[in-house]
Amino acid sequence: MKNNENHPGKNGEQQKVRTLADLARIAGVSAGTVSRALAGKSLVNAETRDRIQTLAREHGFRPNQMASKLRSQKTGLIGVVIPLGHEKRQHVSDPFFLTLLGQIADELTESGYDVMLRRVIPDDTTDWLERLTGSGMVDGVIVIGQSDQFDVIESVAEHYHPMTVWGHRTPGQTHCVVGTDNALGGRMAAEHLIARGARSLAFLGVTTGIEIRARYEAAKAVAEAAGIPLVHLPIDLAAATMGPQLEAALPDCKADGLFAASDLIAMSALRVLHQIGRKVPDDVQIVGFDDLLLASQTMPPLTTIRQEIGLGAKALVDKLKARISGEDTDHLVNAPQLIVRESTRKAA
Amino acid sequence: MKNNENHPGKNGEQQKVRTLADLARIAGVSAGTVSRALAGKSLVNAETRDRIQTLAREHGFRPNQMASKLRSQKTGLIGVVIPLGHEKRQHVSDPFFLTLLGQIADELTESGYDVMLRRVIPDDTTDWLERLTGSGMVDGVIVIGQSDQFDVIESVAEHYHPMTVWGHRTPGQTHCVVGTDNALGGRMAAEHLIARGARSLAFLGVTTGIEIRARYEAAKAVAEAAGIPLVHLPIDLAAATMGPQLEAALPDCKADGLFAASDLIAMSALRVLHQIGRKVPDDVQIVGFDDLLLASQTMPPLTTIRQEIGLGAKALVDKLKARISGEDTDHLVNAPQLIVRESTRKAA
């Protein structure tokens, strides 16, 4: 036992307490006891426990989480990944994903987990997901959006269990998915536009992502069944680029019913339509998708297909927790909801 | 050397390779060599290194990050905290913070760091920040917004160096801050409104947060100097509640020049003004703050005070990296920029 521990020495200040062992020396107990005391275990004498906890507080000591996690083989960390396979310039700025992310973070925090956020641009690599699941860093993974990485996610899901994914349900898929019935949403939008008198439709949005493609295809089917044309304008989902694209595309577009892949696109379209002098909903009607908060704030307020973000976030987290404890989970495909506002006409 | 390695045995499948030692056994080298090989160190024979790396790939082996981080005493993790001291219902939904978060995540990813996202509602606890800095979990911390927690941040900054904060610069403060000159922004907004003919001003936004208070006070000073009244309408920053509040407050508000604490409030105000039949900018002019992407998409497009989010994110990360390597850093207070669009009148 060195003698510079008990009496602080000439410099007067005790060393910084960095480890359990440091605190143990000061408290006159063993490191093991300190560990138990700070964990609030009942195996330590209540008095000793209080003394140690007080001491820890005085010295501002907190156990090193890395060591704790390594030892206990639980990290308390959930990886949240946003793959940006298409739309490189989209960054994480997509308000729908961000809202979902926020709610997921809420739910995870509530459950005592921390969130490790990772944005990946898969590009040519296919191990972006493996790198996270195989790292021992996280107890589970939530993937926000499948982008164009369906196959990669699928192959990881075969051997990695604690993972849930926001996105589109494809029959027979392995990975546990929570999402919206995009086909139903697309159908609702097209049917609504047609019911309110639209005679020529346009779909605004790139269909690289599987979710948006499903919306497009469902709308297309409805239009064809009704004998109404539907053109596809591949507008970017990134806020920065969609504006110019719409300005280029809309003046030549003769459709009187627009179905936008997202509220953001719809909002931008509203502005462009206003600029080129087309009245909404009299000259042209428009339906968005998501029902973000801003959908009710546009002028005119936006008719849109609502996705239940809060429910989705809760389901993603609940199912993930179930899977972490080894259970199996069903998919969850929420029915979207048509929210009628003023960007489409009143019922005849 | 056990004999069940070379020929997989009756069960056919080789065991899962979980640790360096496992792989070392298979490769016929020591764990240390595997560690060096996978780290790409030059101390191993190139041929051996390739062989080990190939083997690792075949077995889908990745070193356990927790152990690695514990050993090397670097976590590669940056904590990003959003304190929500006021505005509990705001969640992380605030688009300005989310945009900033996205850009910060970009910058950190670029520098090889991972992001640990934590949303805290300090409420009555004062150790929300200590708990993160003292946990040994992160190499550094970025705090997005000071909320009403200036003192807590300040006290942590005294002993915890690798931290940068987005927010307001207060003379004499210890913690390294990056932000916008809010007073200048407030001044610019008020002066612009007055120059364009406004004769009675209103400020829309709660002033609990230090940044917004600075905007308000600067605008107030300008108004007083010009002999023009300025009323304060404490509108929530949360998207869900600001709408009803504006609907309640704006009809009775006689001001012909509105300065909104955020673009979101301004956008919501535009809608309410439209509903109650007041024309923008003819009857009433309005200036926002932030210059989010949506500011250019409103109708009419929004005159606003632009904050450079991209620059801010880059500065927060660059300064943090400098502080992690022990350097000291200056504050950075960016001058905001007046972006004139159509929600204010043309120059006379």
Added chain:
DNA sequence: CATGGAGATGACTACTTATTCATAATCATT
């Protein structure tokens, strides 16, 4: 007084990797 049991604590080890130090092997030089 001896035994049993409960309660409290310390010693030790596992978790997995990175690094240091020492050793072995190879090659060039005198």
Added chain:
DNA sequence: AATGATTATGAATAAGTAGTCATCTCCATG
């Protein structure tokens, strides 16, 4: 051929905590 320099590798250790097991103390019971 012997020495030194160089390279490659293994063994041992350290990072800090959590959990297991053994030990020790104390008190009650017979």
